[in-house]
Amino acid sequence: MAGLISRGFLGRRRPAEVESRLPPGQYLVTDFPVLSAGPTPHTPLDKWSFTMEGLVRSPKTWSWAEFQKLPTETFTVDISCVTKWTKWSWAEFQKLPTETFTVDISCVTKWTKLDTKWLGVTVDTLLQAVQVDPAAHYVMAFSDGGYTTNLPLDEMVQGQAFVAFQFDDKPLAPEHGGPARLVVPHLYFWKSAKWIRGLRFMERDQPGFWESLGYHIHGDPWKEERYSGD
Amino acid sequence: MEQPVLQWQAGTVTAIRPETLKTKSFTLALPKWMAHRPGQHYDVRLTAPVTAPDGYQTQRSYSIASAPERMGELELTVERIEDGEVSPYLHDVLVPGDQLEVRGPIGGYFVWEVSLGGPLLLIAGGSGVVPLMAMLRHRAAQHATMPTRMLYSSRTADDVIYRDELDALAASDRTFEVFFSFTRQPPEVFFTFTRQPPTGWTGYRRRIDAAMLGEVIKPFDKRARVYLCGPTLLVEAVANTLVQMELPTEQIRTERFGPSGA
Numbered sequence: 001m002a003g004l005i006s007r008g009f010l011g012r013r014r015p016a017e018v019e020s021r022l023p024p025g026q027y028l029v030t031d032f033p034v035l036s037a038g039p040t041p042h043t044p045l046d047k048w049s050f051t052m053e054g055l056v057r058s059p060k061t062w063s064w065a066e067f068q069k070l071p072t073e074t075f076t077v078d079i080s081c082v083t084k085w086t087k088w089s090w091a092e093f094q095k096l097p098t099e100t101f102t103v104d105i106s107c108v109t110k111w112t113k114l115d116t117k118w119l120g121v122t123v124d125t126l127l128q129a130v131q132v133d134p135a136a137h138y139v140m141a142f143s144d145g146g147y148t149t150n151l152p153l154d155e156m157v158q159g160q161a162f163v164a165f166q167f168d169d170k171p172l173a174p175e176h177g178g179p180a181r182l183v184v185p186h187l188y189f190w191k192s193a194k195w196i197r198g199l200r201f202m203e204r205d206q207p208g209f210w211e212s213l214g215y216h217i218h219g220d221p222w223k224e225e226r227y228s229g230d
Numbered sequence: 231m232e233q234p235v236l237q238w239q240a241g242t243v244t245a246i247r248p249e250t251l252k253t254k255s256f257t258l259a260l261p262k263w264m265a266h267r268p269g270q271h272y273d274v275r276l277t278a279p280v281t282a283p284d285g286y287q288t289q290r291s292y293s294i295a296s297a298p299e300r301m302g303e304l305e306l307t308v309e310r311i312e313d314g315e316v317s318p319y320l321h322d323v324l325v326p327g328d329q330l331e332v333r334g335p336i337g338g339y340f341v342w343e344v345s346l347g348g349p350l351l352l353i354a355g356g357s358g359v360v361p362l363m364a365m366l367r368h369r370a371a372q373h374a375t376m377p378t379r380m381l382y383s384s385r386t387a388d389d390v391i392y393r394d395e396l397d398a399l400a401a402s403d404r405t406f407e408v409f410f411s412f413t414r415q416p417p418e419v420f421f422t423f424t425r426q427p428p429t430g431w432t433g434y435r436r437r438i439d440a441a442m443l444g445e446v447i448k449p450f451d452k453r454a455r456v457y458l459c460g461p462t463l464l465v466e467a468v469a470n471t472l473v474q475m476e477l478p479t480e481q482i483r484t485e486r487f488g489p490s491g492a
Contacts, residue, residue, distance in 0.1 A: 003277035003287055004240050004331045008323040011278040011286040012315045025275070025289040027315065034462045034486050037339050039469035039479050110273075110289050145479065175466055213338030227336060229235030 018114070021104055023221035026112040033111055034175045037209070041144035041195050042174055045090040050163070050180070051198035052086045052126060054140075055133035086130050090179070094165075096121045101162060103185035105192070106221040118183055120164030123156045126199070136201035140208060141182050144195040149208035150217070151184060151191060153201070160186060163196060188219040188226070236336065237262070238275060240329045241304065249391045253357060254321055255295060255307045258330060265298040268364035269341035269457065269485070272306060272334030276316060290316045293360040293459075293485075294335065297367035304332070307391060309357040340485045342457055344369060348376030349450040353438070353468055355383045355460020359391050361485060362457060366417055370399060378417035381446045383438050383464065387428035390421065420446055438464065440471050452477055459485040 013019065014028060022028060088096070100119050106112040132153070139151045155161070165172050165180040172178035177194025184191045190210050211217050216225040224230060241258030248254050271293045278286040296305035310321040324330065342350065342365045350369075352362040359382055369378060384390045400419040422434035422442065434442055447454050456472060458465055465486045472482055 003238070003275055003285060004329055005279045005285070006276040006319070006330070007328055009276045009278050009319055011276070011288060013286060025287060027288055027290075034466070036484060036486065038484055039473045039482050040466060041479075042470075109291055175462065209339075214336060227236050 021114055022112050023106050024224045025226075026106050026110055026221065029111040029113050032113060032116075032176065033107065033109070035107065035109060035190075036175070036194065037147070038145060040174045043144050043179070043195070045179060048090045048179060049197065050088045050093050050126075052130050052201070053198060054201035055136035055203060056086070056130040056201045057133075058086055058130060093121070093163075093180070096125055099162070101164070101183070101185075103183070105183075105185055105189050107189040108215065108219070108221075108226050112221075117168055118162070118164040119166035119169075120162040120180075120183065122159055123161045123163070123199070124159065126163070127157065132201055135203045138202045138205045140200040140202060140206060141191075141193040141196055142198055142200060143193045144197055147193055147195065147209050149182075149191050149193050150202075150206055150211055151187070152205070152218075155186070156184065160184065186220070188216075188221050190215065191219050236333045238331050238333045241332050243324055243326050243328045243330060244303070246324065246326060249307060250389055252389075253307055253309045253391050255305050256320060256324070256330075257296075258304045258306070258332065259302060260304055260332070263302045263304070264335070265301075266294050266304075266335035266364075267338070267341040267343055268294070268297065268368040269361045270294055270335035270337045270364075271361070272304065272332045273336060274306075274316065274320075275331045275333075276319060277331070288315060291336070293364070295360050295363050295367075297364060297371045299368065299371035307357070307360045307363070340457065340459070340483050342368075342455070344372045344374045344376075346455065348378055349454055350376060350378040351447060351450060351454040351456045352378070352380040353382075353456060353458045353460075354380065355438075355464035356385075356389065357391060358458075358460030358464075358485070358487070361459055363392055363395075365457065366396075366399060369417070375415040377415070377450065379446055379450070380417055380419045381422065381438065381442070382419065383422045383424060383460070385425040386423060387426070387431075438468055440475070443468065443471055443475065447472075447475070447477075454481065456482045457485075458482065460487075462486045 098119050098121055102115050102117050104114045105116050137153050139153050140148055142148050161184040163180050164183045180196055182193045182196045214228050216230055219225050239262045241260045244259050245257040246254055271291045273289050273291050275289045292306040292308055295307040308317050308320050311317045354362050396419050400416050424437050427435045458468055465484050469482055469484055
């Protein structure tokens with residue numbers, strides 16, 4: 001990318017091994033800046049849940065014959081198992097298999113932080129609990145406080161995205177998105193929704209919060225997809 | 231909403247004004263100027279001369295200080311970060327006549343314009359006052375009359391950016407009011423000093439707390455539209471306090487900067 005030479009600017013080059021990990025236009029930080037559009041939500045864990053909704057359904061299915069054998073009195077309970085969502089409480093969510101992730105993250109406000117360490121549940125694990133409609137190609141992540149962000153479904157599978165609840169071996173701080181946030185390291189960090197409460201599966205792409213306010217619909221830092229039209 | 235594609239353009243530095251020991255305001259004339267919304271920012275890009283095909287580049291975002299009524303121009307107020315890369319260049323190297331690559335305006339949430347109305351409460355910590363100043367300048371340029379208050383926290387008197395202009399904006403000038411045919415409703419500006427207040431200071435001299443917020447927000451009560459910008463710790467504490475005071479969260483818009491932003 002050509003640019004006007006800035007008279008007298010030499011720049012602060014970094015070792016090649018660091019430079020090669022910085023997407024274009026980014027600079028290295030060692031602290032962890034906080035960026036939020038409004039107050040930090042503080043949802044008590046007993047009120048927290050994680051929901052998968054939209055073009056998904058619970059994988060639990062019955063044949064008609066099996067269905068006929070279900071005891072009448074549990075019918076209303078069981079019918080809820082075939083509704084179009086799956087929900088975990090905080091306690092249930094904590095029982096899901098977790099993994100540790102060490103990833104580089106890049107914020108559209110220009111900072112990049114290398115080797116951040118998280119503990120969380122992959123979206124692949126969450127997807128095992130539901131059947132995704134083949135028509136679903138996009139996901140809207142939604143959060144406490146009303147924040148939303150959109151992502152392509154095929155960029156959330158195979159370990160590309162996870163819901164994290166620990167950072168640096170400690171519970172994730174509220175200002176950084178605790179109790180749980182989405183982490184999608186290969187996209188700008190606004191896609192890693194703080195205070196996440198669920199995923200909605202959609203047929204067509206729709207803009208989330210920042211995507212409706214001039215930021216790029218996709219947000220790949222290596223292509224410098226910062227703003228609408230980049 | 232249809233979004234314009236933002237392209238880099240070379241602005242010409244027409245003026246550099248020191249505001250405090252650590253902050254300067256840079257006025258740029260832009261060939262492809264477009265009106266911004268107060269609260270928005272611009273990206274600045276620096277390119278080093280190199281023999282390699284891809285020159286070293288780095289970018290930062292800086293809040294717009296000027297009102298959109300200043301057509302063709304843009305003013306950015308930048309704090310010099312001691313170990314920074316871009317802000318020391320802007321402070322120490324850039325001179326009027328130089329060119330600077332920018333693109334914007336950017337950001338669509340931390341914005342206020344007269345049509346959004348009030349009552350308006352602007353809360354600033356340190357150089358977080360910059361985007362709020364764009365709002366106050368816009369309000370003055372439009373001769374708007376919605377009730378407006380600013381609470382501005384600084385370490386010392388020497389750290390206050392735009393002090394003279396804020397005092398002038400807030401001054402109740404009866405002659406001015408009579409001479410012109412509109413009713414002037416000056417904003418009220420409250421300062422607090424967390425380290426060293428000026429000699430003889432009788433106002434606030436502590437970090438912003440619930441009692442201070444209660445006093446400043448009182449005439450607006452829960453109708454206040456709040457724009458809050460400053461260091462992360464201040465923004466976090468003030469926003470949490472406002473939520474505890476039962477101000478609706480959708481009326482609280484925040485912009486934060488940490489030790490980064492160099």
